[in-house]
Amino acid sequence: MNHKRKKRxxxxxxxxxxxxxxxxxxxxxxxxxxxxxAASQSxxxxxxxxxxxxxxxxxxxxxxxxxAQAEYAAQLAAYxxxxxxxxxxxxxxAVARQQALMEQQAQAAAQQAAEEPTVAAPVTSFAGKTxxxxxxxxxxxxxxxxxxxxxxxxxxxxxxxxxxQTWWMQVIQNTGMQLLVNxxxxxxxxxxxxxxxxxxxxxxxxxxxxLMGNTGMVxxxxxxxxxANDFFNSIPLGTFSGTAVQRTDHYIWDFTExxxxxxxxxxxxxxxxxxxxxxxxxxxxSDHPRVNANGNTIEDYxxxxxxxxxxxxxxxxDVHDCGMEVYELSRFTSDGTHPNREGAARMAAYVTNALLxxx
Numbered sequence: 001m002n003h004k005r006k007k008r009x010x011x012x013x014x015x016x017x018x019x020x021x022x023x024x025x026x027x028x029x030x031x032x033x034x035x036x037x038a039a040s041q042s043x044x045x046x047x048x049x050x051x052x053x054x055x056x057x058x059x060x061x062x063x064x065x066x067x068a069q070a071e072y073a074a075q076l077a078a079y080x081x082x083x084x085x086x087x088x089x090x091x092x093x094a095v096a097r098q099q100a101l102m103e104q105q106a107q108a109a110a111q112q113a114a115e116e117p118t119v120a121a122p123v124t125s126f127a128g129k130t131x132x133x134x135x136x137x138x139x140x141x142x143x144x145x146x147x148x149x150x151x152x153x154x155x156x157x158x159x160x161x162x163x164x165q166t167w168w169m170q171v172i173q174n175t176g177m178q179l180l181v182n183x184x185x186x187x188x189x190x191x192x193x194x195x196x197x198x199x200x201x202x203x204x205x206x207x208x209x210x211l212m213g214n215t216g217m218v219x220x221x222x223x224x225x226x227x228a229n230d231f232f233n234s235i236p237l238g239t240f241s242g243t244a245v246q247r248t249d250h251y252i253w254d255f256t257e258x259x260x261x262x263x264x265x266x267x268x269x270x271x272x273x274x275x276x277x278x279x280x281x282x283x284x285x286s287d288h289p290r291v292n293a294n295g296n297t298i299e300d301y302x303x304x305x306x307x308x309x310x311x312x313x314x315x316x317x318d319v320h321d322c323g324m325e326v327y328e329l330s331r332f333t334s335d336g337t338h339p340n341r342e343g344a345a346r347m348a349a350y351v352t353n354a355l356l357x358x359x
Contacts, residue, residue: 184225232292240256
């Protein structure tokens with residue numbers, strides 16, 4: 001009996017100990033968990049504070065950069081405004097200087113004109129009449145021929161440096177005529193395509209019509225100096241019976257045919273104009289007279305010009321006889337072909353005299 005009571009008492013003692021120990025253990029665990037949570041919360045707060053500090057620093061740097069950009073933009077705008085103002089002032093000063101210079105030049109010109117005696121235009125039977133010229137390089141001058149036409153004068157190796165020094169302008173001034181159109185084309189020949197709209201051939205309709213210019217005015221006088229390049233290019237002289245032959249448009253490679261077609265077109269388009277054909281001056285070479293590849297001379301072409309012109313009742317000015325002999329061409333031309341100032345003056349005097357003497 002006592003033994004059983006002892007066993008029961010021991011069991012109760014153990015049960016009591018277990019029940020007492022369990023709450024203490026839970027309390028210990030809860031205490032340790034609380035300590036760890038507090039530490040974690042403290043670390044998070046520190047991290048948040050550091051992040052906030054970094055964000056604030058970045059925001060401050062961004063604000064400073066934006067302020068610097070704004071200051072730079074303002075400085076750039078001020079510089080550009082100052083530069084534009086400076087350029088405007090410089091341009092205004094340049095305009096003022098140019099205007100003052102023009103006024104000075106105008107005053108000087110007016111004073112010179114007042115001091116110089118007035119030269120009246122020559123009184124001749126040609127005074128006031130309009131003239132057009134159908135020619136090659138010898139009759140060109142830059143700025144005085146139609147747009148698109150090739151030009152020779154002024155040339156670096158030739159002493160003709162002003163349009164008033166050309167043979168044709170001297171003739172105009174000597175006679176009192178007025179230039180309508182100088183239809184001269186450097187290196188052009190009488191022959192070529194007579195139909196093409198862009199043809200440089202003297203017999204082409206384009207060259208003939210161009211003599212009236214944009215106004216459609218019919219010239220009173222037409223001077224024709226063509227044929228030198230036909231000679232230089234050895235275009236066949238062709239044959240002529242002595243009577244006029246009706247020619248037709250096509251690609252022409254016969255000087256007689258081309259020259260006659262040219263005159264026929266001139267008379268058809270300008271029936272009231274006084275047409276003058278001019279013979280050619282000599283060309284210099286090692287042989288005298290110069291001979292082309294076909295064995296023809298300048299004289300051969302000049303004789304054909306006279307024959308064809310006579311058949312059509314057109315006057316001829318024999319410029320070949322103006323006094324520029326073949327052995328003197330170095331004196332009167334720059335290259336044996338193109339007249340210099342002295343040669344042009346001699347041509348002009350001869351043509352002027354022929355016009356005035358012929359009426």
